[in-house]
Amino acid sequence: MKKNIWINLGFQAGAFLLALLITTLILIFAGAPPLKAYGSILSGAFGSQKNLIAVLISWSPLLLTTAGVLITFAAGLWNIGIEGQMTLGAIFATWGLRLFQDTNVSPALIIAIGLLFGMAGGALWAALAGALKTFGGVNEIFGGLGLNFVATALTIYLVFGPWKRPGVGSMSGTKPFDEKLWLSTLPGTALSPWGIGLSILAVIVVFILLRGTYFGLKLKAVGKNMRSAFMLGVPTWQYSMFAFLLCGAFAGLAGAIQVEAVYHRLLPNISNGYGFLGLLVAMLINYQAIWVIPIAFFFAALNVGSIQLQIVHKMDSSFAGVLQDLLVLLILLGQGARERLLKKA
């Protein structure tokens, strides 16, 4: 067992180094001095308090989506629909705020209602994917993709239709909410301590659920072998559904935080790829909840830090994405290679 862990780590490190090597080649090819470029990324992510805060802002939704997909992965489900679930969270949160913004309800309560609405919206959308799978036999990957499209269409309809800014028809989003409905942030920043706190809490909850509870164990059993789990007495489809609901609620919360703390309005694309990125993080950490916090932080830092590549080295900002995707790709390939080698050995 112990030896396996070391071999495992070795492969992860190898994959990481290989990814670094390839990205370095890309950098050289793009005409940016690699060391300086990496330096720029580092200083872009950690060079100032502002940058660090930007990293934390990006970290929070990533923690939530990763925590969410760890649950669905544990249940053997590919919740590709997480983007849509996050979007629905944003839509529901916006809805909640709109319902109460002109009432006498205290702003703090409205904000809380918005977050709860967001969780409900995400869970609802996930439940749809779950129902499609459980009762309709539609693979959750296809159901989720479809629901992602529907979620985007719904946002566009709302932004251009019923919730448009007066006299404006633009993808830029709905009218920003009154400042009193913003989730409180650290002064002068868009960083919400509440958002970060809830996100970390979500990761802890998932960690405990998967590690030490009957729920987590049964979920894992369902994920690894549904038939056997059923024979062992686990109500299997209910557990799949639970997994969807929980993941959807986390994603919905992420969407709600984007609305209440970051953008203060609903706009298309509000999920911003955090859901897919969460899937990548989950794969990268081999579904081990304990690694979510650092690796999601690393990804967030890459996201923010690589903006400097464009500013300083005039490179495309998608570089961060290239590095992230390469990492995941190589680590998955590394895992495959490791399994082959271990089998032969």
Added chain:
Amino acid sequence: MKVELRNIHKRFGKVHASNDIALTIPAGTIQGILGENGAGKSTLMKILSGFIQADSGEILLDDRQVSIKSPADAIQLGIGMLHQDPLDFPPMRLVDNFLLGHAGGLFPNHKEVAWDIQKLNAQFGFALDPEAYVDSLTVGERQQLEILRLLWLGARVLILDEPTTGISASQKTKLFETLRKLAEQGKTIIFVSHKLEDVDVLCHKVAVLTAGKLMGEMNPPFDQKKLVELMFGKEISLGERYSAAAEGATLTLRDLAVEDARLQLSNVNLELRAGEVVGLAGMEGSGQGLFIRACCGLLRPVHGKVTLNHLDLTGKSYHVYKQNGATFLPASRMEEGLVPGLTLTEHFILAEETQGVFINQERGLVLAEERIRSFNIRGTPTSVVESLSGGNQQRALLALLRTPLSLILLEHPTRGLDIESAIYIWGKLKERCKQGSSIVFASSDLEELLQYSDRVIVFYSGKSTPPLDARSLTAGKLGELIGGAGWDEWETEQSA
């Protein structure tokens, strides 16, 4: 083709799975390889068929030294292996299954392949439909398919790993016929098994492996006692037949009718007494599966009534049956019993009653250690179940059963297990009977059925006999019934 192995060594970590094996098999021979589970039979065969490579040693085919680096190399050299779980690709047609392993040819000719399949069918008296889907085949039919496929690919040496597990008696007869025919054609057959009786009737010579070593070879007539000694290092006798049937019905079936897409089963009646063992005999897919699933809510009966411990549970789900003390251990252990990736401890925790939200890991560990000891499972609490051998997986499944239980349903409880494990498993089951559990088990092993059942129900293409007293049955009679002969007395009764 003549096959010769010289000084083959293979180690997996500390385990010396093949220890200086030297074996010569002349062309046209049916060579038996005997050994208990974990003796190194599969390793040796995997080396020969290219799935793994030996650490050292030589392989000679027709006196020419060869190097086999992959299954593709092996088949190119004319060596084909039939696995214990045939490695086919379920959701595809037979023709496609053939084409998949076929080297070369960008545009496969389906028609030609289908024609080839028909020709091979005719040669061996099989009835495989080239257009049928592989997942619709029984285990026996898949085996036939795999043999045809390997021959079609040009195999001159066929390796069969435990081929008689999971197939019906008549399929076994047919298989043996086929193998003899192939041997007459000069093909070399390597028959890996732990069943003495199979080796006895089929093989031209036998090699016995124990703990990675070749213990000895033997030519017919085989001395069973000696073979067992070679295998286990001691003599083992089958346990006494034991009947603990007491009064009081555990399970009652009244005019039960169940069906699936292929088969209908009707007019089934049974009153299962506490502590009783009922064996279900019949060829694969004759209705035992339907029967056993109807007994525990996995199949909803179309007609009739199921009563468990005097509770009418007709139409209720498996989980309701489970709550009322019934449990089912299906034949496919890793698909419908154990959860690969989870440890033994996790299995024991799952199988026990849920207590609160958080798992008491320490108690789980204690439980696991205790069960591992009492069920003699070769593994540790942190072993994942797929790392266990077949026999140990079966022991683990039994160890998962809660206490008390009123009804235990099993499919092929000892399939693929060596004699020692099989005896052990039955010992544990009989203990359950003493505690009042009733057992219903399906098996294709006639001796097992006769040995352990109090009563036997025979199935033949959707028909079933009433429960027959096992003491009044003989292997011959049972074989006849399984084959569809001698049913007249119940035909009239059922139609009446």
Added chain:
Amino acid sequence: MRKLFPRLAALALALMLVLSACGQAPAATEAPAAAPAATEAAPSEPFVFGVILIGARNDKGYSQAHYEAGLYVEQKIPGAKMLYLENVFSGSPSYPGQTTSQLASQLVDQGAKLIVFNSDDMKDEALKFAKENPNIYVIGASDDWTWKDGKTYTPSPNQIDIMGRMEYGKMMAGCAAALTSKTGKIGYLGPLINDETRRLAASAYLGAKHCWTEMLGKDASELQFKVTWIGFWFNIPGVTADPTQVADDFYNSGYDVVISGIDTTENIVEAKKMHDAGKEVWALPYDFKDNCNVAPDVCLGVPYFNWGPAYLATMKTAIDGTWQEGFQWNGPDWADINNPDTSAVGFVKGDALSAENSAKIDEFIAKLAGGLDLWTGPINLQDGTNYIADGKAATDAEVWYLPQLLEGMEGQSVPSN
């Protein structure tokens, strides 16, 4: 099998993401536009300014016009250095979770003393940034916060809002379209709907109507002018309507000239395809002066922004400390509307414009220079209500805040409910 599928799916997903990211990458491998070598003779502290572009710096449209204005400033002010960020829009996948003001801060970290927010999409963020960073100068292109006559006047001492009077450029485009069209059907490929886009579409219509009736002597009712909005300044797949599709629909339903109101060149690209297939169609792209080069054989001309002079003047005040908060709405230099150093708005005629019509356009431009104001009443809104009374000239505010399209134009005025 069961295990293989998720693994394959994972690989496929990751591969897909890599490929999609690489698909965007080529922009990175292009050599950055060479900065002038003036830096060596620079004063002790070079002036660094940041430009936040809504689109790509080479979009052959709005963002490229801003980018080139930046290069112009670099050329004119010794030692000035431009930093920029591209594709900054609400929910841009390039900057997950980053608000525009956060991105502006990143530019400040690299030494920028002044930030240009180049689009109305960043309007709120520009104001917010100006408020939070009183020591940094802010230019809000196309914003109206600091316009005292504006509806949303908000004092913001470190901010200057700049817009070009593109109304004139659009009138010229409308005129060229009306003069050339054989079917009398002009399509307008609109971006999103707001004050700015309404007034620009309306200006194009006014130019078209003027030339249709006054120069060709035709009846106004025979002129069809239809606006189709895509929902944003450029195509965002899956979010906006596809401008390529919209342009095709125009051309395929008898509209033989399409005027672009969006940041990118789909209308002229499609016109070229149709032209090559034998159709008689034309296009007028927008925003960037060289855009006729995309397809000269179908280009009637391009109205464009020339932000350089205004940026230069404004940045000079930032350097010498004479900065004055305020709003500028800069018109063309009527002496030479295409003078790169003086004119904020220009119009370059295209090869597809006939000699006869070219002369008429020159005549029309001369009339505008001479004081012709097409925003003179009577002007009715699309719903028939009178907006500008007969004989009265519209005020700047009335033009800027046009609430609807005009009578005679087809298309949505405000998004439907």
